[in-house]
Amino acid sequence: MANDKQLKVYLYRGKNRSGKKVTGSVNATNLDAAKGLIRQLGVATNNVKKKSTTLTFSPTEKKIKPAEIAVLSRQLATMIRAGLPLIKAFEVAAESTTKAPIKELVMSLHVDVSSGGTFSEALAKHPTLFDELYCNLIAAGELSGTLDIMLERVSTFQEKALLLKAKIKKALTYPISVLVIAGVVTAVMLIKVVPSFQQSFASFGAELPAFTLAVIALSEIVQDSWLWMLGLMVAAVVAFKQATARSEVFVYLLNRYSLKVPVVGNIIFLGAIARFARTLSTTFASGIPMINALEASAGAAGNLYIADAVTDLTLAVTQGTQLNVAMAKNSLFPPLLTQLTKVGEEAGDLESMIDKAAETYENEVNDAVDNMTTLIEPIIMSFLAVVVGGLMIAMYLPIFAIGSAI
Numbered sequence: 001m002a003n004d005k006q007l008k009v010y011l012y013r014g015k016n017r018s019g020k021k022v023t024g025s026v027n028a029t030n031l032d033a034a035k036g037l038i039r040q041l042g043v044a045t046n047n048v049k050k051k052s053t054t055l056t057f058s059p060t061e062k063k064i065k066p067a068e069i070a071v072l073s074r075q076l077a078t079m080i081r082a083g084l085p086l087i088k089a090f091e092v093a094a095e096s097t098t099k100a101p102i103k104e105l106v107m108s109l110h111v112d113v114s115s116g117g118t119f120s121e122a123l124a125k126h127p128t129l130f131d132e133l134y135c136n137l138i139a140a141g142e143l144s145g146t147l148d149i150m151l152e153r154v155s156t157f158q159e160k161a162l163l164l165k166a167k168i169k170k171a172l173t174y175p176i177s178v179l180v181i182a183g184v185v186t187a188v189m190l191i192k193v194v195p196s197f198q199q200s201f202a203s204f205g206a207e208l209p210a211f212t213l214a215v216i217a218l219s220e221i222v223q224d225s226w227l228w229m230l231g232l233m234v235a236a237v238v239a240f241k242q243a244t245a246r247s248e249v250f251v252y253l254l255n256r257y258s259l260k261v262p263v264v265g266n267i268i269f270l271g272a273i274a275r276f277a278r279t280l281s282t283t284f285a286s287g288i289p290m291i292n293a294l295e296a297s298a299g300a301a302g303n304l305y306i307a308d309a310v311t312d313l314t315l316a317v318t319q320g321t322q323l324n325v326a327m328a329k330n331s332l333f334p335p336l337l338t339q340l341t342k343v344g345e346e347a348g349d350l351e352s353m354i355d356k357a358a359e360t361y362e363n364e365v366n367d368a369v370d371n372m373t374t375l376i377e378p379i380i381m382s383f384l385a386v387v388v389g390g391l392m393i394a395m396y397l398p399i400f401a402i403g404s405a406i
Contacts, residue, residue: 010034013248014045015311017319031132035295044315045295047307063101069129070158072102077151086147087114105129118142133279133296140286150286157282161275161300164362168271171264171369178380182387189391191226194219197395208398215394248304256305263376267368272303273334274361276310281358284351290317306332323350336360 010031013023022043028034031048038045072093079089090110094103105126112122120139123130134154141150198216201208208216222229243250259265279300283293291314298310309332316326324342327333337357344353 008034008050010048010050012038012043012045013047014038014043015315017042017315019312019315035292039291039318044311044318047299048295064105064129066158067162068099068102070155070162072106073151073155073158077148077155080148080151086119119147131299133283133300136288136292136296137282137286140288144287153282153286157278160278160362164271164274164278164365167365167369168267171267171372174373175264175376175380178384182380182384185384186387186391187222187226189388190215190219190222194391194395195223201398209394212394212397215391252304252308255303259303259305263372267365267372268303269306270361270365270368272301272306273337274358274365276301276306277337277354277358277361281351281355284354290323309333334361 008028008030009025010028011023011025012034013021016022024041024043026034026037026041028037031050035045035048038048075093075096076086076089079092080086084092087110090106090113094106094110097103097106108126109119109122112125113119118139119142120135123138124135137150137154138147141147194215198219201212244254259269261268276297279297280293283296284290288296294310294314294317298307298314301307301310309330312330313323313326316329317323322345324338324345327338327341340353340357341350344350347353
C-alpha cells in the first residue's frame with residue numbers, strides 16, 4: 001500500500017509501433033520509470049509529463065530569466081571545478097547575486113541538497129526553470145562524478161540556445177514591428193489628416209480626382225468603424241493566445257505551416273533543426289542512451305511538427321533501424337544532417353558529427369537572419385513610402401489641379 005501511495009500519474013502522447021498517434025497515462029514512481037513503462041507498451045513519445053493537481057512553482061520563479069539560469073550554471077561549474085563542494089558553491093552563488101529571486105532559488109537548492117537529496121532531485125522541484133533535459137544531464141554528471149563538466153556543458157548549451165532564439169526572434173520581430181508602425185501611421189492619417197483635407201476640398205467645390213475620392217471613401221469607412229476594427233484585432237490576438245495555450249492541434253498546424261512562410265519559414269526550420277542537433281549532440285556527449293536522447297531532442301526542437309518527425313525516428317530506432325537510415329526515409333531532415341549522422345555512426349563518433357551539424361545550422365540561421373534583414377529593410381521602407389506617399393499624393397492632387405487651373 002505504501003508503494004501505491006507513492007505512484008504518480010504521468011500523461012503521454014506519442015506513436016505506437018504502427019505509427020499511429022496515441023495518448024494515455026501510466027502510474028509510476030518517477031518520470032524515468034514512467035518512460036520505461038511507456039516503452040514497454042511499444043510507444044515512442046516526445047511528451048511525458050506528470051499530471052498535476054496543484055501549482056508547483058513559486059511566483060518568484062516567473063521573474064527568473066533563462067539567461068540567468070545559464071549564468072548560474074556556469075558559476076556553479078566554475079566553483080566545483082575549482083574544488084569547492086556543491087553546498088559551499090551554493091552559498092557563494094547566493095552571496096554573489098543581488099537578485100532576490102535567484103538568491104531564493106539557490107538557497108532552496110541548498111536546503112534540499114543539505115537534507116540528503118541529490119542535486120538533480122532538487123532541480124526537478126522547479127520544473128518551470130529546469131526542464132527534464134537539464135535534470136537528466138545533471139543526474140548523469142552526479143552518477144559519473146563529472147558534475148562540473150555537465151554543468152559547463154549545460155550552460156554552453158543554454159547560451160547557444162538563447163543566442164539562436166534571439167536571432168530568430170530578431171528575424172520575426174523587425175518586419176512585424178515595422179508593419180505595425182506603418183499600420184498605426186496609416187490609421188492616424190485616415191482618421192485625422194484626411195478629414196481635414198476633405199473639409200478644405202468641400203469649400204473649393206471642385207471635382208476631385210478618382211484616386212482622392214477612393215482615399216476619402218476609405219477614410220470614411222475607417223472613421224465609422226475604427227473602434228470595431230480595434231476590438232476585432234484585440235479579440236483576434238486573445239483568441240490566438242488562447243488557441244496556442246489550449247489546443248495542441250492548432251499549435252501543430254501553426255508550427256507546420258509556419259515553415260512554409262517565404263524567407264521566415266526557412267529561418268524557423270533551420271532554427272528547429274539546429275536546436276534538435278544541438279540537444280542530440282549534448283545528450284550523446286553526456287552518455288545518455290540514444291532513445292532517451294531522441295526523446296529529449298524532440299521536445300527541444302520547439303516545433304511540434306518537427307518533434308513529430310523526431311518521434312518517428314525514435315520509433316524506427318527502437319525497432320532496430322539505424323538513425324541515419326531513419327532520417328533518410330523522412331524528407332523533413334536535411335541531406336547534410338543525414339550524411340553527417342551516417343558518417344558518425346560508421347566511424348563510432350556520432351556525437352562529434354551531430355555537433356558539427358548543429359554548428360553548421362546555427363551558422364546558417366545567423367547568415368539567413370543577416371541576409372533577410374539586409375533584403376527586407378529596403379522592401380519595407382519602399383512599402384512605407386508607397387503607402388504614406390500615396391496618401392499624401394491623393395490629398396495634394398486636387399490642390400495641384402486647382403493651382404494649374406488658376
